[in-house]
Amino acid sequence: MSFRLNDRQQEAVQATEGPVLVIAGAGSGKTRVLTERIAYLVQEKGIHPYNILAFTFTNRAAREMRERLEQSSPGISERLWVGTFHATGVKILRSHGREIGVSDRFTIYDADDSLDLIKDILSRQGLHGQLIRSPRAIRDQISRWKNDLMTPDLVASGVTDNLKKRIVSVYREYERALARANALDFDDLIARVVELFSVHSQAKDHFARRFQYVLVDEFQDTNPIQMALIDALASYHKNLFVVGDDDQSIYSWRGAKVDHILNFEDLYSGTRVVRLEQNYRSTQMILDAANHVIAHNKGRKGKNLWTDGDRGEKVGLIVSMDEETEAMNMLNTVNTLVTDGHQLRDIAVLYRTNAQSRALEDVLKLGGLPYQIIGAVRFYERMEVRDILAYCKLLVNPADNISLKRILNVPRRALGKTTYENLSVMAGKNNVSIMEILKTGVSGLGTAQIKRCAEFVKLFTDLEGVAAREEAPAVIQAVLDETKYRDYLRDGFPDSDSRVENVDELVTAAEIFTETSEDRSLRAFLEEIALVADIDTWDEVQGQLTLMTLHNAKGLEFDCVIIAGVEEGLVPHYNSLDKQEDLEEERRLFYVGMTRARKRLFLSYANMRRRMGIIEGGSPSRFLYEVPEECLDGSIASDENLLFAETDSDGTAGRPMRFFEGRPRAATQKREFEDYSQEEVYYTVGMRVIHNDFGKGVVRRVEGAGENLRVTVIFDGGGERKFLAHYAPMRPMN
DNA sequence: TGGTAGAGGCTTTTT
DNA sequence: GCCTCTACCA
Numbered sequence: 001m002s003f004r005l006n007d008r009q010q011e012a013v014q015a016t017e018g019p020v021l022v023i024a025g026a027g028s029g030k031t032r033v034l035t036e037r038i039a040y041l042v043q044e045k046g047i048h049p050y051n052i053l054a055f056t057f058t059n060r061a062a063r064e065m066r067e068r069l070e071q072s073s074p075g076i077s078e079r080l081w082v083g084t085f086h087a088t089g090v091k092i093l094r095s096h097g098r099e100i101g102v103s104d105r106f107t108i109y110d111a112d113d114s115l116d117l118i119k120d121i122l123s124r125q126g127l128h129g130q131l132i133r134s135p136r137a138i139r140d141q142i143s144r145w146k147n148d149l150m151t152p153d154l155v156a157s158g159v160t161d162n163l164k165k166r167i168v169s170v171y172r173e174y175e176r177a178l179a180r181a182n183a184l185d186f187d188d189l190i191a192r193v194v195e196l197f198s199v200h201s202q203a204k205d206h207f208a209r210r211f212q213y214v215l216v217d218e219f220q221d222t223n224p225i226q227m228a229l230i231d232a233l234a235s236y237h238k239n240l241f242v243v244g245d246d247d248q249s250i251y252s253w254r255g256a257k258v259d260h261i262l263n264f265e266d267l268y269s270g271t272r273v274v275r276l277e278q279n280y281r282s283t284q285m286i287l288d289a290a291n292h293v294i295a296h297n298k299g300r301k302g303k304n305l306w307t308d309g310d311r312g313e314k315v316g317l318i319v320s321m322d323e324e325t326e327a328m329n330m331l332n333t334v335n336t337l338v339t340d341g342h343q344l345r346d347i348a349v350l351y352r353t354n355a356q357s358r359a360l361e362d363v364l365k366l367g368g369l370p371y372q373i374i375g376a377v378r379f380y381e382r383m384e385v386r387d388i389l390a391y392c393k394l395l396v397n398p399a400d401n402i403s404l405k406r407i408l409n410v411p412r413r414a415l416g417k418t419t420y421e422n423l424s425v426m427a428g429k430n431n432v433s434i435m436e437i438l439k440t441g442v443s444g445l446g447t448a449q450i451k452r453c454a455e456f457v458k459l460f461t462d463l464e465g466v467a468a469r470e471e472a473p474a475v476i477q478a479v480l481d482e483t484k485y486r487d488y489l490r491d492g493f494p495d496s497d498s499r500v501e502n503v504d505e506l507v508t509a510a511e512i513f514t515e516t517s518e519d520r521s522l523r524a525f526l527e528e529i530a531l532v533a534d535i536d537t538w539d540e541v542q543g544q545l546t547l548m549t550l551h552n553a554k555g556l557e558f559d560c561v562i563i564a565g566v567e568e569g570l571v572p573h574y575n576s577l578d579k580q581e582d583l584e585e586e587r588r589l590f591y592v593g594m595t596r597a598r599k600r601l602f603l604s605y606a607n608m609r610r611r612m613g614i615i616e617g618g619s620p621s622r623f624l625y626e627v628p629e630e631c632l633d634g635s636i637a638s639d640e641n642l643l644f645a646e647t648d649s650d651g652t653a654g655r656p657m658r659f660f661e662g663r664p665r666a667a668t669q670k671r672e673f674e675d676y677s678q679e680e681v682y683y684t685v686g687m688r689v690i691h692n693d694f695g696k697g698v699v700r701r702v703e704g705a706g707e708n709l710r711v712t713v714i715f716d717g718g719g720e721r722k723f724l725a726h727y728a729p730m731r732p733m734n
Numbered sequence: 735t736g737g738t739a740g741a742g743g744c745t746t747t748t749t
Numbered sequence: 750g751c752c753t754c755t756a757c758c759a
Contacts, residue, residue, distance in 0.1 A: 057749080058749075059749090084749060085749075086749050087749090110749095111748080111749090119754095134743075134744090136743095136744090186748090186749060187749095189749085190749095250747075251747080251748080251749095253746080253747065253748090254747085254748065254749080352746065352747075353745055353746055353747075354745075354746085354747085355744095355745050355746090356745095375748085409735090412735090412736080414735060414736090415735090416735050416736075417735080418735075419735090531749070532749095533748070533749060549746085549747060549748095550747075551746085551747045551748070552747085552748085570746090573745095573746050573747085574746085575745095575746060576746080586746095589746095589747080610750080611745080612743090612744065612745070612750070612751090613750035613751075614750090
């Protein structure tokens with residue numbers, strides 16, 4: 001990037017008063033604008049950092065902004081509030097939560113804790129298995145309601161069907177259980193602040209007056225509850241500065257609304273709009289490719305990125321037979337790039353789903369290439385780490401029934417399911433926590449159980465003593481020692497070595513935490529790790545290849561980017577084929593991936609892929625065809641039988657828009673498929689077919705082989721059906 | 735209560 | 750294809 005700000009950037013930095021909307025294209029220097037603006041406010045306008053609040057999307061982005069500010073103006077970041085919505089919510093609730101009945105010792109439930117709680121409620125209500133939706137789906141529904149500011153009462157008023165009613169009752173009970181356990185879930189960290197502000201205007205006034213300037217990064221990915229928080233905080237001074245790019249909105253599934261950015265000017269009158277379209281990151285070739293792809297979206301403000309830098313090399317195309325071959329081809333590509341003088345740490349492989357990392361990982365291990373995966377199996381989600389953390393959470397907040405449930409019988413102490421259920425019922429009857437029941441004396445159980453419970457209470461009270469005296473690392477160490485947890489791992493798990501390593505790693509993490517934090521308590525440590533995302537721990541300094549999802553890559557950039565699995569079914573994903581909005585979000589996701597690249601971009605797809613254990617035929621993503629041919633190095637499926645046809649003339653998005661005539665793969669790529677029977681490749685995803693009973697349709701999935709070859713078809717007349725291809729009166733259309 | 739085998743779900747993305 | 754949960758038996 002050039003040293004001086006360009007005129008647009010300058011304008012954004014200096015437009016300090018009133019609402020400002022910055023439409024910042026990928027690579028247009030928005031992070032720089034944000035930090036320069038804060039520095040400008042402090043240095044030129046004499047604003048105290050205490051009066052400035054900035055929201056970032058990740059903790060990592062917050063840390064980076066702090067570091068940059070420290071470089072240009074030392075000391076500035078100390079009293080400044082920069083953080084994610086969630087971290088900021090926690091801060092506010094710790095100091096003011098009491099006013100709405102939130103104790104300052106509340107526990108944060110992450111997504112898995114929430115899930116455990118929902119399962120607990122379902123089994124208590126005897127609903128397990130009765131609700132069509134899985135606990136996971138119920139959790140996600142509840143989360144969406146919360147993010148839309150819908151309380152159980154509000155939801156209930158509009159619900160008539162029985163299934164929904166039952167889900168609402170789970171929602172209601174979920175909220176009660178959270179309150180009883182003195183716990184807040186992720187969504188509460190924001191929602192409860194909004195509640196606080198609406199119930200206690202003094203609290204709202206306090207913060208609204210304090211924050212003279214509010215800045216929001218990645219504004220396109222804010223959801224209604226976050227918007228409500230922003231609006232409240234900026235309500236007094238009205239100096240709201242938001243930066244975003246509607247083309248990079250990729251979190252609608254988390255409740256984010258692009259409308260917030262599209263309608264910002266209507267929401268805040270007198271908004272000044274600044275557009276940043278000059279790109280300082282990528283070559284013109286990469287920008288051309290990306291611009292053409294995103295131009296296919298209808299719901300956007302429209303922009304065109306340009307650079308006065310190099311034209312650059314064409315976008316590489318990697319075509320492979322299956323995912324293993326794809327992985328090997330990518331390894332080769334990476335090796336070539338390294339030979340060309342690129343560093344491993346400047347190369348990233350991006351993919352749509354975490355599951356795709358597996359094949360890659362295997363090959364990279366074989367190839368001896370150092371790599372780091374962001375987000376595959378999260379450290380803090382590992383079973384053994386969660387066990388120890390459950391002990392810790394319980395020590396900080398004994399009312400946390402879900403954590404108690406997790407560890408009551410871990411390691412084994414003969415306090416199993418039945419005992420837990422009995423205790424749970426007793427606690428419910430007396431309206432106290434399960435720990436309370438345990439401590440005040442258990443009745444109605446056998447003498448053996450009563451004795452075991454007493455032993456558990458003794459163990460826990462001892463640990464409480466340690467927790468009262470010691471800092472986080474010592475407490476965790478005590479938990480490990482006194483529960484003999486390492487022995488439990490060694491005795492019962494074949495892979496105990498890495499598990500023991502993980503719990504030791506947790507102690508190390510706590511030690512590192514105490515070295516850098518003022519508050520060294522266990523509570524502070526738990527709070528810190530509850531909010532870390534995988535991307536926050538990413539270490540870009542090491543000489544390693546980086547692997548991550550397209551979502552995780554938001555806000556990052558690399559010299560070289562390889563996007564894997566650019567296929568129908570992955571990008572765009574199966575679950576997003578049916579609705580136009582979903583499809584456009586997939587396109588934005590692909591666009592985000594493309595625009596991460598500074599110098600070299602590679603797009604890769606495979607003709608076959610194993611998905612959930614089943615081999616499926618894949619076809620190149622429709623998005624690939626949206627990249628201009630002159631930008632591509634190589635051509636997509638050099639297959640003469642490949643036909644181009646738009647099947648969505650009626651506006652129904654979601655049907656693959658291209659199809660193969662006849663049996664292209666079997667006929668022309670026979671050599672590659674010698675190992676497979678012809679039937680396996682006879683139907684391909686995206687192929688047009690005609691069925692005697694149901695008429696015309698499009699193949700959505702192909703699974704199995706031979707007589708078991710199953711084909712899922714979406715029919716033009718609506719409806720999706722699965723057939724055994726061998727027996728169904730169906731054939732490909734010509 | 736604990737162990738095991740089999741069933742069933744899952745894999746879209748995450749603070 | 751893998752992981753988690755459940756049901757059933759010891």
